[in-house]
Amino acid sequence: MGHILVVIMMVVISSFARVEANMITNGDFANCQFLGWQTDTDGNVGSDADFSMVNQNGNCAAQIRADYDDTDVFFANTLYQSLHFTSAPDTGFLLRMELDALSASTQSDAGFIADMFFVAINDGQGHLMDGSGNAGFLLAPTEINGARSYDIAFWLSPLFAVSSNWYLDIQLLIGTDVNGLSDFSGSTLRIDNVSLTPFRQISAPSCMGILLLSGLVFARFLLSKRSD
Known part of the structure; x- marks a missing residue:
């Protein structure tokens, strides 16, 4: 029973919810490339040390790194993609993704300063928004303290379909103290299985x-x- x-x-x-065509390009990174995605390191494209692909037993995922000796970032690394909402269902859209966050040190280590990551919708002019189109985040800045995995889903308003120039931002930021200094202990964020589908009841x-x-x-x- x-x-x-x-x-x-x-x-x-x-x-x-009825499963329909995914509006994210290369959300599963099956080709082990950043096809459909763009990278940004403090206003520049970024290096291979900042953005790379990880192949885990044939399953590829995107990887963002920050605060390591070989990374170029001073503030934030952003993986982003232009969003094209192809339809406007009454109930909106469902955005899903899997994230793995890992820091080289933890709060048990002396001088630890947590790096952070967030997920948001960007209007193309740097304004970050939540799923309702208000100022904010889909996933607010979250500290990285050791290792943790996330399988998360966000509801997006159908209002996003009535205009264009929307972007999905996944950003890894370097944590700093009151003097603006980091602990120089790196963090990694892995992204996989990103999907965006119309949500209908x-x-x-x-x-x-x-x-x-x-x-x-x-x-x-x-x-x-x-x-x-």
Whole structure:
């Protein structure tokens, strides 16, 4: 019965969103190249030490590094891509990605100053926005302290489809103290499986029918457990 419940819940969740063409170019970096993406190191393109590809058992991912001896960055490294919203569903768009953050030192090390990363929509003029089009971030600046993986999703307003010149920014920033100095201990951010798809809901009657069926099956499951 547990397997039936899992299947039904998967149907319910998937019914809220219909998978359509990905509007991100080379979001899985399958060709081990930055095709469709651009790089920026403090206003310049950046070096191979700042931006590179990592091949993990045949699965390639983009890698951003900062605050290492061989990196050119003084402030921030940004991986970005122009976004083209090809349709405007009533409920907006779903942006997903996988991130792995790693710092060479941690808060247990003397003099540690955490580097940071964030994800945002850029209007092409340097203004950063959240999923609703307001000033802010999709993922606010997040400190890197050791190793951590993120599998995250963001909802974007359908209003983004009525205008152009939008960019997806993924930025790695060097953390500094009150004097503007870093700890010169590097951090790495890996990016993979970035996707952007229209997000559409099914009709209310269909949705209610599925939820009702799920409730009936769950109730039957509880009754069977009590009779055991």
